[in-house]
Amino acid sequence: xxxxxxxxxxxxxxxxxxxxxxxxxxxxxxxxxxxxxxxxxxxxxxxxxxxxxxxxxxxxxxxxxxxxxxxxxxxxxxxxxxxxxxxxxxxxxxxxxxxxxxxxxxxxxxxxxxx
Amino acid sequence: xxxxxxxxxxxxxxxxxxxxxxxxxxxxxxxxxxxxxxxxxxxxxxxxxxxxxxxxxxxxxxxxxxxxxxxxxxxxxxxxxxxxxxxxxxxxxxxxxxxxxxxxxxxxxxxxxxxxxxxxxxxxxxxxxxxxxxxxxxxxxxxxxxxxxxxxxxxxxxxxxxxxxxxxxxxxxxxxxxxxxxxxxxxxxxxxxxxxxxxxxxxxxxxxxxxxxxxxxxxxxxxxxxxxxxxxxxxxxxxxxxxxxxxxxxxxxxxxxxxxxxxxxxxxxxxxxxxxxxxxxxxxxxxxxxxxxxxxxxxxxxxxxxxxxxxxxxxxxxxxxxxxxxxxxxxxxxxxxxxxxxxxxxxxxxxxxxxxxxxxxxxxxxxxxxxxxxxxxxxxxxxxxxxxxxxxxxxxxxxxxxxxxxxxxxxxxxxxxxxxxxxxxxxxxxxxxxxxxxxxxxxxxxxxxxxxxxxxxxxxxxxxxxxxxxxxxxxxxxxxxxxxxxxxxxxxxxxxxxxxxxxxxxxxxxxxxxxxxxxxxxxxxxxxxxxxxxxxxxxxxxxxxxxxxxxxxxxxxxxxxxxxxxxxxxxxxxxxxxxxxxxxxxxxxxxxxxxxxxxxxxxxxxxxxxxxxxxxxxxxxxxxxxxxxxxxxxxxxxxxxxxxxxxxxxxxxxxxxxxxxxxxxxxxxxxxxxxxxxxxxxxxxxxxxxxxxxxxxxxxxxxxxxxxxxxxxxxxxxxxxxxxxxxxxxxxxxxxxxxxxxxxxxxxxxxxxxxxxxxxxxxxxxxxxxxxxxxxxxxxxxxxxxxxxxxxxxxxxxxxxxxxxxxxxxxxx
Numbered sequence: 048x049x050x051x052x053x054x055x056x057x058x059x060x061x062x063x064x065x066x067x068x069x070x071x072x073x074x075x076x077x078x079x080x081x082x083x084x085x086x087x088x089x090x091x092x093x094x095x096x097x098x099x100x101x102x103x104x105x106x107x108x109x110x111x112x113x114x115x116x117x118x119x120x121x122x123x124x125x126x127x128x129x130x131x132x133x134x135x136x137x138x139x140x141x142x143x144x145x146x147x148x149x150x151x152x153x154x155x156x157x158x159x160x161x162x
Numbered sequence: 163x164x165x166x167x168x169x170x171x172x173x174x175x176x177x178x179x180x181x182x183x184x185x186x187x188x189x190x191x192x193x194x195x196x197x198x199x200x201x202x203x204x205x206x207x208x209x210x211x212x213x214x215x216x217x218x219x220x221x222x223x224x225x226x227x228x229x230x231x232x233x234x235x236x237x238x239x240x241x242x243x244x245x246x247x248x249x250x251x252x253x254x255x256x257x258x259x260x261x262x263x264x265x266x267x268x269x270x271x272x273x274x275x276x277x278x279x280x281x282x283x284x285x286x287x288x289x290x291x292x293x294x295x296x297x298x299x300x301x302x303x304x305x306x307x308x309x310x311x312x313x314x315x316x317x318x319x320x321x322x323x324x325x326x327x328x329x330x331x332x333x334x335x336x337x338x339x340x341x342x343x344x345x346x347x348x349x350x351x352x353x354x355x356x357x358x359x360x361x362x363x364x365x366x367x368x369x370x371x372x373x374x375x376x377x378x379x380x381x382x383x384x385x386x387x388x389x390x391x392x393x394x395x396x397x398x399x400x401x402x403x404x405x406x407x408x409x410x411x412x413x414x415x416x417x418x419x420x421x422x423x424x425x426x427x428x429x430x431x432x433x434x435x436x437x438x439x440x441x442x443x444x445x446x447x448x449x450x451x452x453x454x455x456x457x458x459x460x461x462x463x464x465x466x467x468x469x470x471x472x473x474x475x476x477x478x479x480x481x482x483x484x485x486x487x488x489x490x491x492x493x494x495x496x497x498x499x500x501x502x503x504x505x506x507x508x509x510x511x512x513x514x515x516x517x518x519x520x521x522x523x524x525x526x527x528x529x530x531x532x533x534x535x536x537x538x539x540x541x542x543x544x545x546x547x548x549x550x551x552x553x554x555x556x557x558x559x560x561x562x563x564x565x566x567x568x569x570x571x572x573x574x575x576x577x578x579x580x581x582x583x584x585x586x587x588x589x590x591x592x593x594x595x596x597x598x599x600x601x602x603x604x605x606x607x608x609x610x611x612x613x614x615x616x617x618x619x620x621x622x623x624x625x626x627x628x629x630x631x632x633x634x635x636x637x638x639x640x641x642x643x644x645x646x647x648x649x650x651x652x653x654x655x656x657x658x659x660x661x662x663x664x665x666x667x668x669x670x671x672x673x674x675x676x677x678x679x680x681x682x683x684x685x686x687x688x689x690x691x692x693x694x695x696x697x698x699x700x701x702x703x704x705x706x707x708x709x710x711x712x713x714x715x716x717x718x719x720x721x722x723x724x725x726x727x728x729x730x731x732x733x734x735x736x737x738x739x740x741x742x743x744x745x746x747x748x749x750x751x752x753x754x755x756x757x758x759x760x761x762x763x764x765x766x767x768x769x770x771x772x773x774x775x776x777x778x779x780x781x782x783x784x785x786x787x788x789x790x791x792x793x794x795x796x797x798x799x800x801x802x803x804x805x806x807x808x809x810x811x812x813x814x815x816x817x818x819x820x821x822x823x824x825x826x827x828x829x830x831x832x833x834x835x836x837x838x839x840x841x842x843x844x845x846x847x848x849x850x851x852x853x854x855x856x857x858x859x860x861x862x863x864x865x866x867x868x869x870x871x872x873x874x875x876x877x878x879x880x881x882x883x884x885x886x887x888x889x890x891x892x893x894x895x896x897x898x899x900x901x902x903x904x905x906x907x908x909x910x911x912x913x914x915x916x917x918x919x920x921x922x923x924x925x926x927x928x929x930x931x932x933x934x935x936x937x938x939x940x941x942x943x944x945x946x947x948x949x950x951x952x953x954x955x956x957x958x959x960x961x962x963x964x965x966x967x968x969x970x971x972x973x974x975x
Binding site: 126 | 182342878931
């Protein structure tokens with residue numbers, strides 16, 4: 048249990064730190080590594096998804112709140128009539144999808160190599 | 163099976179990342195969503211924290227000494243430097259901090275480098291900029307400017323400051339628009355600053371009607387042409403009052419203009435023209451006319467209104483100057499502003515300094531042309547245009563004749579001709595000790611009239627009416643710039659490019675250009691009208707205002723015991739002299755007995771209207787509809803040509819003069835009917851049409867129709883402001899018209915105990931749409947409110963509080 052918690056924490060930290068040094072899409076790397084270490088498909092996908100959704104969504108919402116929704120509102124209008132909070136959700140879900148898919152990919156890699 | 167799953171997931175994952183990392187994926191207008199949405203480097207990083215603007219200490223290479231920058235509550239920077247170079251360095255840094263993308267985009271546009279970042283849709287604009295030879299002209303101007311130690315030092319320091327900002331910028335800190343459009347800032351150069359200046363010249367002194375005038379002359383014939391297009395409005399109230407006499411011997415052209423002017427129909431669409439019928443106001447009233455005896459100077463330059471704004475408010479202090487005003491992002495110095503002793507401002511001079519010459523080719527190779535009985539070869543310059551999404555750049559050869567670049571060349575036409583452009587602003591500047599950049603720095607330093615006059619000698623184009631007021635009581639106005647000596651009607655039409663005698667014959671000596679100092683009437687003023695009355699011995703043509711200038715002169719002449727508030731009222735005045743003069747004429751000619759009850763009601767309503775374009779009122783809409791359609795019915799014989807060739811528009815003052823003096827003039831006849839109509843019949847027809855239109859759909863308020871707007875530079879609606887509640891129209895002092903209008907309103911009182919100033923512009927300090935300071939002055943501007951400007955005496959001036967302090971220290975490279 049503790050090991051799992053630590054792993055999830057490490058994933059969150061990696062999600063945040065890695066793109067500080069590499070391009071934005073480098074979040075795929077920790078997702079895949081986490082997937083490789085996960086026990087099954089469901090865990091690989093859902094945890095990689097949820098954690099990145101949070102790692103993207105929470106700071107987005109914090110920035111949004113500090114900015115009083117000013118920019119997210121404009122960006123939402125620009126992207127076809129979304130509100131500021133919806134922009135936060137889109138950000139979170141998009142991050143989640145990337146995390147989830149690469150989590151699955153990592154697990155699937157383990158399945159091959161485990162042979 | 164497991165292997166297949168792995169492959170499929172890998173494909174899915176990689177394609178997802180690829181799509182999210184691609185600009186305009188599958189041809190959609192969407193930006194790359196991954197770089198845009200991720201909270202580390204995406205748009206979230208541009209969402210500025212409300213209220214936070216921390217102090218900062220920076221060490222920057224290139225500074226000579228320490229610089230302190232204080233920001234007031236509107237985030238206006240007040241720069242305190244220990245030498246001039248550091249002041250311009252800091253200006254470059256702070257301007258880039260606020261407006262980098264704007265600086266980049268505006269200079270890319272003028273230099274024909276837009277397609278490089280936005281793709282093929284900008285190619286046409288890029289091609290035209292290159293064919294006009296703008297980059298070549300900028301390179302040549304820079305070569306000359308660099309020879310002036312004064313200009314070079316200023317430009318160098320400014321460029322170093324901009325680059326000090328760019329070089330430490332991380333992708334997460336790029337201005338939002340870079341992220342949306344998917345490109346990166348590149349180092350700033352002196353050429354970029356000169357290109358910015360070219361953009362101002364294009365905006366302000368590239369207006370010309372040569373093609374349209376030539377076509378119109380051909381269509382109408384000489385007599386009708388001269389009848390409809392007289393060059394001088396007898397009602398004009400020129401900038402320089404008639405009390406000024408011309409006590410000099412004018413330079414006479416040595417060569418006689420060839421007898422025959424070209425006349426033909428040119429199918430070319432003229433260059434995109436700067437917005438017509440809009441300009442700027444400035445005036446200065448002497449102490450004899452003000453309540454407290456202090457001279458007051460006012461200026462509101464009218465330009466295209468954009469976000470970020472064309473202006474950036476700034477105060478700059480060095481041991482040699484302490485000046486406050488607005489600057490242009492891309493150029494060093496304060497352009498319109500004041501110091502402790504003087505204030506200055508500008509309006510545009512409408513003189514035509516861009517002429518077209520028809521080139522006659524020797525043969526269909528189009529490489530040599532006839533000239534003075536012999537032939538000449540064109541010179542060519544290769545222009546390389548990078549286009550986003552294309553591997554190979556586009557290369558074109560621009561031909562240069564002795565007149566200038568060959569902008570138009572119709573290769574499909576069997577007629578062997580091309581059109582070459584001679585534009586004053588593309589000429590290599592004359593050698594002198596300082597140029598335009600130094601002009602403004604000298605104004606920042608100037609203490610009195612003589613220093614103001616001296617500063618202006620470094621300035622060529624775009625020619626401006628420089629208004630002036632000083633604490634010692636002087637007021638003055640100089641029409642200032644470089645003006646070609648022209649013979650009557652020279653440069654009004656396309657000219658024969660095979661004759662050197664069609665060239666400009668020198669330039670008007672600076673001391674013979676119209677100017678006035680301390681006139682008896684106690685004020686000087688300009689609003690883009692004619693520079694001088696008809697006794698002025700030099701010929702000039704161009705586009706001149708006919709209403710604002712007269713209204714402002716009339717108003718100022720009638721005002722006594724003037725206060726700052728009175729003049730703010732004049733800047734914001736929505737009264738149109740054109741409407742004031744047109745309405746009684748229209749109503750007088752309208753046959754009342756032929757109106758039905760509903761039409762009579764409209765007549766009654768209009769007859770009570772005061773000519774104020776109040777944004778809440780419907781009368782301006784009804785009147786303007788009636789006015790515009792009457793104009794179209796009157797000049798239908800010309801307007802019908804618009805689709806096929808360029809034609810001129812009869813000026814509205816001449817339209818009203820025809821209505822007033824010759825209502826039976828043949829031009830009033832509407833071509834579509836067999837009957838010959840006169841003015842009264844046309845007015846009845848158009849009035850009935852307008853009434854019918856507003857019966858079906860009641861007239862909207864003026865605000866909805868005028869749609870005063872401040873658009874984002876890339877025309878992104880979410881970053882723009884539109885339908886602003888502001889009263890005014892083109893011919894009113896408050897000349898708001900759609901996305902044009904007063905781009906900065908400034909009032910400066912040269913008080914004995916210290917200068918006092920007020921200002922506002924429709925924008926904000928920051929260029930970042932994610933900042934509360936992006937458009938914080940727009941509503942204030944629309945309401946006609948002003949900010950009291952905090953002119954700090956020194957960095958320790960505590961009369962008002964500042965919100966943040968940045969200090970720049972120097973480090974060795």
